[in-house]
Amino acid sequence: MFLDIRELAVRKARIHKHYPPGTIDFHTEDFRQIESLELRATAELLEEQIRIYGEIHTRLEMNCARCLEPVTEEIHREFDLLYRPLKTVGKEIVRLDDEEAEVGFYDGDGIFLADIIAEQVNLAIPMKAICRSDCRGLCPHCGVNMNHEECHCQTHSADPRLAPLARVKQIWFKKQ
Numbered sequence: 001m002f003l004d005i006r007e008l009a010v011r012k013a014r015i016h017k018h019y020p021p022g023t024i025d026f027h028t029e030d031f032r033q034i035e036s037l038e039l040r041a042t043a044e045l046l047e048e049q050i051r052i053y054g055e056i057h058t059r060l061e062m063n064c065a066r067c068l069e070p071v072t073e074e075i076h077r078e079f080d081l082l083y084r085p086l087k088t089v090g091k092e093i094v095r096l097d098d099e100e101a102e103v104g105f106y107d108g109d110g111i112f113l114a115d116i117i118a119e120q121v122n123l124a125i126p127m128k129a130i131c132r133s134d135c136r137g138l139c140p141h142c143g144v145n146m147n148h149e150e151c152h153c154q155t156h157s158a159d160p161r162l163a164p165l166a167r168v169k170q171i172w173f174k175k176q
């Protein structure tokens with residue numbers, strides 16, 4: 001759906017839409033949408049600015065930062081956003097009040113709703129997903145998931161950031 005300023009100039013738009021997984025491009029591989037995304041919002045034109053406010057709700061699947069197993073995250077975000085037209089002077093793009101974090105910009109006749117949703121979902125996801133607070137992660141040596149099995153490595157003191165690499169190695173060796 002495209003929010004067209006010429007339509008918003010006539011009347012505000014009340015939006016209630018469902019987006020099945022795969023219909024919005026989030027421009028990331030950090031998570032997967034696993035449930036229909038529900039959007040309820042109102043869009044209106046204030047002077048030349050598009051104001052859109054409302055809420056989104058969906059479920060995502062991320063990978064546990066420690067053991068890489070899938071983790072489900074419930075996402076609910078309320079937003080109230082203002083988009084100003086990009087003013088162009090010659091070829092130069094002038095961004096007014098660029099320091100205001102809550103203000104975005106639109107180019108041309110309006111803005112795509114899917115772009116707004118993708119941005120809001122990206123802002124709503126946790127920095128790190130952990131499957132459970134006591135997740136033991138992967139053994140940095142052999143890559144086994146230490147929640148499920150004990151490995152026979154001598155120590156688990158190596159850099160845990162290398163664990164995903166060890167896991168990839170383990171999967172690769174299993175395939176041989």
Ligand SMILES: [Zn+2]
Binds near residue numbers: 064130132
């Ligand atoms: Zn985990």
Ligand SMILES: [Zn+2]
Binds near residue numbers: 151153
């Ligand atoms: Zn091990």
